[in-house]
Amino acid sequence: xxxEVITYPNKLLRTKSVDVEKFDNELHTLLDDMYDTxxxxxxxxxxxxxxGIPLNVLIINLPNEEDTQEKExxxxxxxxxxxxxxGTQIFLEGCLSVPGxxxxxxxxxxxxxEYFNRDGEKQIMESEDFLAVAWQHEMEHLTGHLFIENxxxxxxxxxxxxxxxxxxxxx
Ligand code: CO
Numbered sequence: 001x002x003x004e005v006i007t008y009p010n011k012l013l014r015t016k017s018v019d020v021e022k023f024d025n026e027l028h029t030l031l032d033d034m035y036d037t038x039x040x041x042x043x044x045x046x047x048x049x050x051x052g053i054p055l056n057v058l059i060i061n062l063p064n065e066e067d068t069q070e071k072e073x074x075x076x077x078x079x080x081x082x083x084x085x086x087g088t089q090i091f092l093e094g095c096l097s098v099p100g101x102x103x104x105x106x107x108x109x110x111x112x113x114e115y116f117n118r119d120g121e122k123q124i125m126e127s128e129d130f131l132a133v134a135w136q137h138e139m140e141h142l143t144g145h146l147f148i149e150n151x152x153x154x155x156x157x158x159x160x161x162x163x164x165x166x167x168x169x170x171x
Contacts, residue, residue: 001033002040003051008098008146008163015054017047017142019079023120027057031076031118034059043096044069045134047141050097056080058138062131075125080115080139091133093147100166101159105150107136 006012020027030053038046038059048057060075087109094102110128113135117123127135137147148159 001029001036003033003037005037005041005046005050005096006052007096008148010097012052012054013049013097013141013146014144015049016144017049017054017056019056020116023078023116023118027078028118030055030057031059035061035071035074038096039069041096045138046096047138049141049144056142058142060131060134060138062134076118077113077115077123077138078118078120080113080135080142082111082135082139083114084110084112085136086110087128089129089133091130093133093137095137095147097141098146098148101148101162103148103151103155103159105133105137105147107133111135113139 030048034046034048034051037051044062045058045060048055056079058077058080061069061073063069064073085108088106089109090104090106092102093105109132111132112124112126114124140147148156151159
């Protein structure tokens, strides 16, 4: 089932999510709905808080070399923790909660993440480049933050100006 993606400046996006305690049907439905929602919205990642659920749950599904998004590459992460990060990279990011806006963000180049899958089994994943960006972007949502908060003062001002203009055009 497709859920509504909440967008900036909705205050719910600032919620600090909490750990999942039960790996039950409700969690599985949430994960399935998040996948359906991400696909129709043309996203490559989604955190539960973006559909209004303040749980430490995220999904990532990057396109492969042929630029297609295969479900077999879907990552479902519950209660993720970054245990190691190093290096830096600058990547052009976007977010389904800040639609139509892209900006460069600096993040770690290489990370190791520990998390649980939908069945409560512990996983460890090492990632770099775009995948490491996706992990860090989605995990930032779980702490109640958005990628635009990483922008320089000038770029943030530019964003706020563009955003106000767009809201005006819509109304
Ligand atoms: Co996002």
